[in-house]
Amino acid sequence: MDVLSAKFLRSCLHPHAPFLPCPSLPSRRYRQPFSIYCRLSTSSPSSSSAATTSEGDANQDLSALLSDESTTAAPGAGSRTKRPNSGASSIPSGVRLENISKSYKGVTVLKDVSWEVQRGEKVGLVGVNGAGKTTQLRIIAGLEEPDGGNVVKAKENMKIAFLSQEFEVCASRTVREEFLSAFQEEMGVKTRLDQVQAALERATEDMDLMGRLLDELDLLQRQSQDVDLGMVDVKIQKLMPELGFVPEDADRLVASFSGGWKMRMSLGKILLQV
Helix, strand or coil: CCEEEEECCCCCCCCCCCCCCCCCCCCCCCCCCCCCCCEEEEECHHHHHHHHHHHHHHHHHHHCCCCCCCCCCCCCCCCCCCCCCCCCCCCCCCEEEEEEEEEECCEEEEEEEEEEECCCCCCCCCCCCCCCHHHHHHHHCCCCCCCEEEEEECCCCCCCCCCCCCCCCCCCCEHHHHHHCCCHHHHHHHHHHHHHHHHHHHCCCCHHHHHHHHHHHHHHHHHHHHCCHHHHHHHHHHHHHHCCCCHHHHHCEHHHCCHHHHHHHHHHHHHHHC
8 A cells, every 4th residue: 555755856936935045154043934846746665665765874874974072082092002111211312122022932032132222323133034133123113012021212202113124015006195195194084074075065955964064074174284184295295306206206106116116115104104
C-alpha cells in the first residue's frame, strides 16, 4: 500500500512578493516569510526508505567534517608518554647516552653504552656490521626504546633528525609533493579546509549546518595560522636550490632521479621538519 508523502518539488518567491537580496553571510535570525508552491506525490515505502538512507549518508559525511570542540584534545595530548629519565643527569647542550642497553631476541647488541655530542661538534660513529651503530641512532631519534639507560637532551623539546640508509621517498610523487609530505600536520589542516569549503557550497539550503560549517572553517583558519600553513611553499622554494634542484624539477617524478638525488630529497624533508 502506497504511503502519501509530501515532497517539495519546487519552491520560489510569490510572484507578487517584493524581491529581497540574499545576505552575504547566513544569519539564524533572518526570517522572511514567503510563499512556497508544493505538490503532493505518492511513493512506496521502499523508495522513501532509500531516500532517507541517502540523505542520512550525506548528513553523516558532512557531520564528519565538524569538530567536537568539547572533546578536541590539545596539541600533543595524544602523543606517546615519554619514558622518565630516572636518575639521569643534565647536559648543557646537545644529547647524551647514559648506560644504554639493547637486546634483540636474547642477543645483546648494546651494553652500558655512554657518550655524548655537544653543540657544534661533529662525531663519527664507526664500527663493524652489527655492532649497533644504527640502533644507537634510532634510540637517540626516539624511533626505538632502550632496554636500559637514558637518553638525555639539553632541552625537552629538542628535535633530532635521522637520515635512514634507505630512501624514504615515493617514486610516484613529484619532487614538490615529496617535500610537502614532510608537513603532515599542515597538510592535514589544508585538506580539512578544502573539504569544509566544498561542503559550504553544498549546504546553502540548511542554515543550521551552514552555521556549524562556518564555525568549523573559522577554527581551521586559526589552526592554519598556528601551524604557519602559508609558509610551507615558501620553505620548499627556498630549500630546493640549496639542495641543487632547479625550479623545473618541482613537477618531475621522483622516479626520474638517481639514488643520489633521492637521498637529497630525504635530507631535504628532514631539514624542513627541524
